[in-house]
Amino acid sequence: MAARPSAPRPPAQPDLKTAADLAPVLPMTAEVRDGHLWIGGVDTVELAREAGTALYVMDEAHIRTQLRDYVKWTRYHWPEVDVVYAGKAFMSLAMCRMVAEEDCCLDVSSGGELAFARRAGFPMERIYVHGNNKTPAELAECLDAGVGRVVVDSFEEMERLSALAAARGVTQRVLLRVTPGVEADTHDFIMTGAEDSKFGFGRNQGLAMQAVKRAIELPGLDFEGLHMHIGSQIFALHSFAKAIEVIVEFMREIADETGVQVRLLDTGGGLGVAYGVPDEPSTIKDYGKVVVDGIKEECEKHGLDAPRIAVEPGRSIVANAGVTLYTVGSIKVIPGIRTYVAVDGGMSDNIRTSLYDAHYEALIANKADQPREMVATVAGKHCESGDIVVNDAPLQCPEVDDILCVCATGAYCQSMSSNYNKQVRPGVVFVGDGAWRFVVRRETYDDLMRCEVE
Numbered sequence: 439m440a441a442r443p444s445a446p447r448p449p450a451q452p453d454l455k456t457a458a459d460l461a462p463v464l465p466m467t468a469e470v471r472d473g474h475l476w477i478g479g480v481d482t483v484e485l486a487r488e489a490g491t492a493l494y495v496m497d498e499a500h501i502r503t504q505l506r507d508y509v510k511w512t513r514y515h516w517p518e519v520d521v522v523y524a525g526k527a528f529m530s531l532a533m534c535r536m537v538a539e540e541d542c543c544l545d546v547s548s549g550g551e552l553a554f555a556r557r558a559g560f561p562m563e564r565i566y567v568h569g570n571n572k573t574p575a576e577l578a579e580c581l582d583a584g585v586g587r588v589v590v591d592s593f594e595e596m597e598r599l600s601a602l603a604a605a606r607g608v609t610q611r612v613l614l615r616v617t618p619g620v621e622a623d624t625h626d627f628i629m630t631g632a633e634d635s636k637f638g639f640g641r642n643q644g645l646a647m648q649a650v651k652r653a654i655e656l657p658g659l660d661f662e663g664l665h666m667h668i669g670s671q672i673f674a675l676h677s678f679a680k681a682i683e684v685i686v687e688f689m690r691e692i693a694d695e696t697g698v699q700v701r702l703l704d705t706g707g708g709l710g711v712a713y714g715v716p717d718e719p720s721t722i723k724d725y726g727k728v729v730v731d732g733i734k735e736e737c738e739k740h741g742l743d744a745p746r747i748a749v750e751p752g753r754s755i756v757a758n759a760g761v762t763l764y765t766v767g768s769i770k771v772i773p774g775i776r777t778y779v780a781v782d783g784g785m786s787d788n789i790r791t792s793l794y795d796a797h798y799e800a801l802i803a804n805k806a807d808q809p810r811e812m813v814a815t816v817a818g819k820h821c822e823s824g825d826i827v828v829n830d831a832p833l834q835c836p837e838v839d840d841i842l843c844v845c846a847t848g849a850y851c852q853s854m855s856s857n858y859n860k861q862v863r864p865g866v867v868f869v870g871d872g873a874w875r876f877v878v879r880r881e882t883y884d885d886l887m888r889c890e891v892e
């Protein structure tokens with residue numbers, strides 16, 4: 439049974455763990471050599487000194503393995519599955535190209551993410567476009583780019599898209615986002631599938647059915663199917679199974695009322711990951727079985743043909759592939775209260791701790807073989823008391839100039855980063871086969887001033 443990720447944490451204690459014990463949250467190629475943490479055959483301590491800190495480091499082999507596992511364990515049950523990487527978790531040109539190489543599709547949620555996909559040469563027919571309030575300009579960009587699918591979120595958007603498509607003489611394949619009203623077993627703030635949601639069409643008062651009928655009749659639209667996303671960081675696979683039951687029943691109602699069969703069912707993302715060593719997320723293999731077999735079985739029960747299926751993982755592709763490296767700048771011991779270890783980054787490169795009370799594992803990369811003998815709070819350098827990267831972290835005894843590594847920061851950290859306090863954003867390095875390269879360079883002060891009008 440998977441642990442609930444948002445369960446209250448017991449007070450932290452020194453746990454004497456070394457980097458070797460942190461394997462569940464570290465990238466798959468992480469190892470300890472000569473007391474240092476190595477990832478992808480690269481010494482992270484040397485890397486930090488050469489590339490500078492703060493620095494996001496991502497293990498290319500880990501990302502590719504996750505993408506391949508999704509393809510393997512979903513298509514194992516049914517060949518007609520699109521694995522759609524959710525670009526909001528982490529996006530760069532290199533990432534888009536990797537997703538394309540691994541035979542996956544890409545979910546974009548804004549004109550900006552679409553622009554990245556286009557610049558990367560990503561095949562447009564493999565793009566799924568999301569967003570609860572796509573602007574008319576963004577919808578036009580989608581049509582002009584020839585994206586595969588637009589996931590329609592509101593009546594207004596449907597009308598706009600239809601008019602824009604009809605004016606261009608094209609037909610756009612669309613899915614309708616439906617909120618199945620199933621609560622995911624996860625943190626409230628990132629739960630989006632319940633009836634009370636800003637996203638999509640609820641089934642109350644027949645809204646979702648009304649939307650389907652409108653999509654079928656509007657010119658310029660090809661109603662292909664349905665989309666749902668019940669939340670994120672979900673450990674309990676039964677949440678997906680329940681939502682599938684509800685949505686397939688709705689597919690049958692659509693067939694009964696309109697005679698139209700849903701040809702594509704997109705079940706969104708949401709599979710949880712290990713942020714702490716005790717976390718036990720479900721495997722991609724089990725997820726594939728629950729989702730893909732679940733849809734096939736439910737369809738059979740209702741006398742429907744199994745549709746093409748799409749899954750949209752984000753976090754579970756990149757979270758554990760990434761770490762953030764910082765340099766320790768100062769250590770403040772408040773006797774009997776707490777020790778703060780201040781690093782050269784903070785809420786500008788990782789907002790999840792202050793936003794979601796997220797918890798991370800940390801270690802000192804140049805003392806990776808030493809036990810975590812103390813507990814300290816890793817603080818950022820911003821003008822906010824809430825600027826904490828890790829609360830009460832078991833840690834090796836820190837010293838100024840140590841390289842501090844925060845684990846599992848590959849998802850929703852760089853993509854949610856900011857320039858608060860005019861902090862330059864860290865670069866992103868991909869490591870693999872003993873080599874490293876910047877895929878996103880560190881920002882400069884000139885970058886900060888690029889949009890200023892003097």
Ligand SMILES: Cc1ncc(COP(=O)(O)O)c(C=O)c1O
Pocket residue numbers: 524526527545568667669670671706707708709750751752753754
């Ligand atoms: C529509 C949609 N699809 C996929 C995802 C990816 O979810 P996750 O990163 O939890 O896998 C999200 C995340 O919010 C989403 O909103």
